[in-house]
Each structure stands twice: as structure tokens, then as C-alpha cells.
Amino acid sequence: MSHNTYKIGTSEPDREGDIAVNTTSLSDITETTPLSGQVLTWSGSAWTNSSATFAQEFMLIGQGETNAYSNSTSATTISDGDTLHLYDTSPINRITGSTIQKYLTTDWVTSVTLPAGNYIIMASYEVEFSASGYMSFLFKDSSNNVVSGRGAIGANLPENASGYLQSYREFTSSTTIRLTITNISNVATVANQGNTPAQRSSIMFWKV
Amino acid sequence: MTYKTTQAKVGTFTPAPQQVLGVDGSGGFAIATPTRTDFDIAYSADPEFASWTGTADLFLNAELDWRTANAAVYNDGTVTTSAGIYGQWTANYTLGVGEYICHARWAYRSRTTPGTILWRLYNETDATYHGNTARIGPYQNNAAQTVHAYLNLTASKTFSFRVTSYTAAVEYYTNNYMPCIHVKFYRVD
Secondary structure, X not given: OOOOOOOEOOXXXXXXXXXXXXXXXXXXXXXXXXXXXXXXXXXXXXXXXXOOOOOOEEEEEXXXXXXXXXXXXXXXXXXXXXXXXXXXXXXXXXXXXOEEEEOOOOOEEEXXXXXXXXXXXXXXXXXXXXXXXXXXXXXXXXXXXXXXXXXXXXXXXXXXXXXXXXEEEEEOXXXXXXXXXXXXXXXXOOHHHOOHHHHHOEEEEEEO | OOOOOOOOOOOOOOOOOOOEEEEOOOOOEEEEOOOOOOOOEOOOOOOOOOOEEOOHHHHOOOEOOEEOOOOOOOOOOOEEEEEOOOOOEEEEEEEOOEEEEEEEXXXXXXXXXXXXXXXXXXXXXXXXXXXXEEEEOOOOOOXXXXXXXXXXXXXXXXXXXXXXXXXXXXXXXXXXXXXXXXXEEXXXX
16 A cells, blocks of 8 residues: 655655645745744735734834924024924834824924824923023924923922923824924023923823 | 655745745644744843933033843844943943934933933944934923934944033933933834
8 A cells, every 4th residue: 555645845745644734835825944933924825934014003203313403493582382393303103104204304203193093192302491491392283282291390380390391181083283382481582492302302102 | 765855945935025934833834935933133122210410511522321130131143232320320331233213212311400411322333323312401390301312233342322511410210200211222124
């Protein structure tokens, strides 16, 4: 009696007819020599082995570059209700469906549009003061609704607040938000901000 | 004879691009979108400071250290640390190949007159700075700012948090004072 001649790929039956099938024998797997820790990922037409990639969706704007704040606005003063801008020539944007808006042709970011979802929102911002003062800031949407907690900086804060803004927010639809000043005293003029906002400020959104 | 499938299809599910084939809790295969869970935070700490004092001279061009005695560590093995000049304080962080978001905060108590420290994430291997410059001060508990930085490392690199300027002597101190310090490197690849 001879062995069964059926094969699956290159896998042949043993004398009892059982076939130990390797992944390389499966028709929809295109596999090169696997490395430890790799997974099979669906490419759209086949399973291929590769290192796992993770769907971390985040956006980071403000990475310490140098640029004068006067390039970010035509205004000469910084006032309550103004939008704070962030400078970044290469923002890191891994949030699918989001967009970043900039001032004219500059790399000063004025607002971001986030798709529906849940987000951790973070911001750290610094300005120059003309005298002992303070500045509070938070995120607002295009209808001027507050969408985050508040951060505040300055040597003469009238309120207890963290210098760092960190919030959680659920957006049920695509939402455009901007970092907005809510309380201000003795913040220096736009011309006297120099590079400080560009070098020391950053915002980050983490989709969770 | 044992028949086996000729395609790695799982149940009635149709995979989407970038989904992976893994092993589910019952030992069978399952299609899933990969997410980091227990190892998404590469390194984190919630330090408990002992009283420790430094002067401006010590800080300039030195690293902001942190104490790891009570650190909460979630490390997938891509981050190692080495002690700074004060022994129990960590000064350097060596990161393996990968993409990271660095998220770090510091606070301090002014020792004499209100002062300010500017500090930044520093790549000791390549002598480059990354992310925004953060500020501590000028008073005890305001404007404790945060560093955000994105790192895309194709080779292992060593980082520190380096003071770039200061205006007064400072004192790390948390006895009945709000500890406000953490260092995190999130893997994002």
C-alpha cells in the first residue's frame, strides 16, 4: 500500500494520512522568512509577515523651532479671546481624517480639525510678559464653545490653575478647535514675544 | 485523514488591510487590529523625592535627574536608564529602535529668590535637542511646563533632560510639597 499522494502546498501526508501544514503552504499567505515577534498582516489581497504596527493616532504641533511670533498674526497686541498660534514646519499628524490650518503661507498653526472620536487634549504654552502678570488658555470650537480644561501661566495668577492643560473630550462630529486666551494681564506685545511662543509651546491630541 | 484548510480565513470575518492574524483567548486564530496594551508606556515614574539640594552651578549643563525608588515602570524593554551623578537619580535614558512620544514635566521649589530654569530633551548620542523648551518657575508652582517631543529612532540613542539656562539657585524638595514630575516615553509605532 502506498502513501496518499494528496498534498497541501509542499506539505505531504505522513503514513497515517495526517498532514502538518505550514503557513507557507496556505494559498493566501505570502511569507518570507519570519522573524521573532512578527505577525501576519492582511495587505488587502494576502497575509504577509511583518512587524506589528499599531494604530496610535496622535498629533503633535510645536517642536521647539525658532520663529518670531510677529509672523503669526497681523495684530500688534495679544488680548483676551485671541487665538494662540503654534509654530511647526513639520507637525506630526497620525490622526486619520484630521487637518491642520496655518496662518497665510506661514508655518504658524491657527487651528486643527479633528474627526469624531475621543481625545486626550494637551497643551503647554508660554509667552513673554511686560510685567508681573498671567495668561489663561483653553480650547474652543468654531462656535466658541469651550472644549477643554484650562491652563494658566504667569507670576501673578488670579486663579489656581495648572500651567499645563490636559483634558479628555468626546467629539461626536468633525470639530475645528483653536487654543484661545481666556484671561490675560501684562502679556507683552506681539513684537516683544520674539521666539518664545515658537520655542516653548506645544499641543498634542491623542485619539483614544 | 485529517483535512485542513488551505486558506487562513477565520470564521466568517473578512480581514481589512493592516489587520493581523493572532491567537485569541481560546487558542484559535482571530483577526484583530493590533493595539498596544500593557506595553504602551515604555517608562513612567511617580517619584517620591527625598530632600535634595543643588545649586545653580550644579545644574548648568547638567541633567535634570529623577529618583526611581518608587517609579512605576511599564517597560517593553526598549528603554534602559543609567544613574546620574547623584547615584540614585536617573540621568540618562537609552531608547531602542522605534518611534516614541516623550512627555515630561518638572517642578521645583525656589531656594532663595524666584528663579527660572529652561530645559529640553537632549540626545546625548547625536548632541541634538528635541521638542519644545520647557520652563520651570519663576515661582514655586506656576508655569511648570511640559516637554512634548516626537522621536523616530532607527538606532539606539541615549537621551537626557538638559538645563539650557537658569536664573536662580533651586532646590528639589517635596516634603509636604506637591511633587510634580514625570517622564514617559510612549511607543507609537
